[in-house]
Amino acid sequence: MTNSNKKALSLEQREALLTVLKTRFETNMNRHEGLEWANVQAKLDADNEKLWSLHEMERTGGEPDVVGHDNNLDVYIFYDCSPESPKGRRSVCYDREGLDSRKKHKPENNAVDMAAAMGIAILTEEQYRALQRFGNFDMKTSSWVQTPSDIRALGGALFCDYRYGHVFAYHNGASSYYASRGFRGLLQV
Template sequence: MTKKELTMEKREELLQVLKDRFEKNMHRHEGLEWAEVQAKLDANTEKLWSLNEMEETGGEPDVVGHDNDEYIFYDCSAESPKGRRSVCYDLAALESRKKHKPENNAIDMATAMGIEILMEEEYRALQELENFDKKTSTWVQTPADIRELGGALFCDYRFGHVFVYHNGAESYYGARGFRGSLRV
């Protein structure tokens, strides 16, 4: 068994959790059928491993769309995933900190999990399904020109609106994490 495979028992457990979440939240994926999603997952076991990583870190992944014969999963936890908070934006930001370094950074964590950090447009689309991050915030992919100047972007939902902010990429807070996306 390779590192990025689940045991049969864990696989079945995860598929049941995903199926239950899918069926309880049909407003996120109207017109899609679980059997078709599961068939894609059965054919792409490495993606199932990534979904398990999303689940284990508190992301509560769910299908939010279908595009070019791929199902799109986003983290749908009410708040930024607990197991992915208190991280700065990327490795360069982490290395730039002289004191009080966080344990990890969002970009490297996402890469290790086999997922992508949401882009601002994806974050806004997620908020159209229901409202997330009413108490937390989420790092989003940052354009290179902003990142080159030391900044990074994050979003949250307050006062009935999605807000996009900037911060130094090296900053980290207990209420800021990141949400991921995965195409299967």
Template structure:
């Protein structure tokens, strides 16, 4: 993990604050000052948020766990982040692909960024906050039995409905990427 410069940090915090304040329906009753305090105490999490932002995710707070005092940030870009598209599901799938390999996989990228792919439940929760992935799709965490058989799951929103699909884990498309989550 790389460090971000003080200037990049300040710019990131300004972007996150503006997004937070412009989208209060995603986190009613939350106060930015508390979120910012948690962020400043965890530099590695700030780096991960910087990577989410850099790749087009537009992360924002969508939840809070009162028992653990943890905020949940999720990619809230209208479509799956541009900097994370045209990728297969995981490293195993990437290795199995012999021709026309994508540059990376969703699981590799998420791990390198210090984030996790959304679960199907988290993806459905995000969709309650707006209309996301109406032209794209996003890989989601796939249950081990499905992955063991070579498949992987992805989701999108069409016809005002959230759909969950399956595909071979090695497949990739220009409009499929992944959305991540980060606990802070």
């Protein structure tokens, strides 16, 4: 289990991350029309653990950005917006059970455990499809998405990609992994 002290950023890391997030926010206003960076930053300033999770998303190549605001919960929603599945989260099985079932050539990790350690959630298929409104993502890679328990109970897992102008959802064994498949996450702040 990660010690909460390890989930703190240095002042330099914090300032660098906020600069990157603000620049990305201002460069991609189509993802969050009508939202103000000052309000997002106020939320980030009040929650060091969420800022640490965003740092992990950024560190692993996710390029997190605000894609919406839930008025009922008063939270900003960040998705990984990197053009391809985050590079630092590829070549992973879907979950621990899938990883443990491999007899040979095990990858180093799995998507579900990595997301939990980062304090984020894996996108659902619906959220993945919503992401595509903001651009064309995963045109060369693919991303694991949350898998319904009935599919997972039978050994399968779902992933999506964007090809031929459409989002495709596929299945694979949860123990499979590929250099071009990772996962995208979301964080509510």
